Amino acid sequence: MRSVRKLGSLLLLVLLWGCAKEESSTGPGTAPNYFPLAVGNWWVSTTVELDTNGNEVAGTESRDSMVIVAQTQLEGRTGFVAVTHHQDGTTDTTVLSASGGKLYLYFHAPQEVESPFDLLTGWVLWIDATQAQWTTASVSDTLEGIQLFDTTGTLRLQLTIRGTRGGTTSVTIAEKNQTVQAQEFVHTVQLQGTFVPDGQSTSISLQLTQTMRSWFAENVGEVRSRQEPGLLTIQLPPPLPPWRQKTEGQQSVLVNYRVQ
Numbered sequence: 602m603r604s605v606r607k608l609g610s611l612l613l614l615v616l617l618w619g620c621a622k623e624e625s626s627t628g629p630g631t632a633p634n635y636f637p638l639a640v641g642n643w644w645v646s647t648t649v650e651l652d653t654n655g656n657e658v659a660g661t662e663s664r665d666s667m668v669i670v671a672q673t674q675l676e677g678r679t680g681f682v683a684v685t686h687h688q689d690g691t692t693d694t695t696v697l698s699a700s701g702g703k704l705y706l707y708f709h710a711p712q713e714v715e716s717p718f719d720l721l722t723g724w725v726l727w728i729d730a731t732q733a734q735w736t737t738a739s740v741s742d743t744l745e746g747i748q749l750f751d752t753t754g755t756l757r758l759q760l761t762i763r764g765t766r767g768g769t770t771s772v773t774i775a776e777k778n779q780t781v782q783a784q785e786f787v788h789t790v791q792l793q794g795t796f797v798p799d800g801q802s803t804s805i806s807l808q809l810t811q812t813m814r815s816w817f818a819e820n821v822g823e824v825r826s827r828q829e830p831g832l833l834t835i836q837l838p839p840p841l842p843p844w845r846q847k848t849e850g851q852q853s854v855l856v857n858y859r860v861q
Contacts, residue, residue, distance in 0.1 A: 632702025632730035633819035643668040651850035663688035737762040754798040776857040783816035827852040
C-alpha cells in the first residue's frame with residue numbers, strides 16, 4: 602500500500618508528452634516512423650489551457666521545448682531520456698523507447714501518488730501504431746490516508762487506459778513553414794475507485810474519465826496534442842445526489858523541431 606497527500610492532486614490527470622479526418626491507410630503490422638528517437642533531437646511547441654468546456658483560456662499560452670539528452674539501457678530496453686523545459690522554468694523528465702511502430706514510456710513508482718499515472722510502473726506500451734486498438738494499462742491499487750470531504754479513509758482504485766488509432770489530418774508546423782499528414786491516436790482513461798472511511802462500513806464510489814488525443818507525423822514525431830476536459834463523479838451515500846466536477850484540459854501544437 603502507498604499513501605497520498607490529498608485526493609485533489611490524485612485526480613488531476615497530467616498530459617504526458619504528451620479538422621476533417623480521412624481514414625488511415627496504415628494496416629496492422631506496419632507503421633511509419635512516427636517516433637524518431639535520437640540524442641540531440643528536439644521539439645518546440647506552444648501550449649494553451651482549456652476551460653471545462655474545451656475552449657481556449659486567454660492569456661495561458663506558453664512555449665515549451667523537449668530535447669533528448671541521453672540514451673540508456675533500462676529493464677531490457679534501449680531508452681531515451683527526454684527533458685521538457687516549460688516557459689515557467691520548470692522541467693519534466695520522460696524516458697521513452699520505440700521499436701516496430703510501438704512507443705513505450707517508463708514509469709517510476711513514487712511513494713506518494715499524486716496522479717493516476719503514478720499507479721503505473723516500468724515500461725508501458727503507450728502507442729501501438731500497428732494496431733487499430735490496444736490496452737495501455739489495467740492496474741489496481743489500494744491507497745491509505747486519503748482525505749475526501751474532510752474524512753480520512755482507504756481508497757481502492759482501478760485504472761484502465763485504452764488506445765485506438767484514429768484518422769489522419771494535416772498539421773502545419775509554423776516556424777518550419779511545413780505541412781505534414783499526421784496520424785491521430787486516442788487514449789481513453791478511466792479511473793474507478795471505492796472510498797471507505799476509517800472505522801465505517803459504508804463506502805463512496807468515484808469515477809474519473811478523460812480523453813487524450815495526439816497526432817504524430819512520419820519522421821517528425823508528435824505535432825499536436827489535446828487533453829480533453831475530464832469529468833469526476835462521486836456517488837455519495839443516499840439520499841445525497843452524485844457530486845460532479847469537470848476538470849480542465851490542455852492542447853499543444855508543434856512549431857519547430859530538429860530530428861536526425
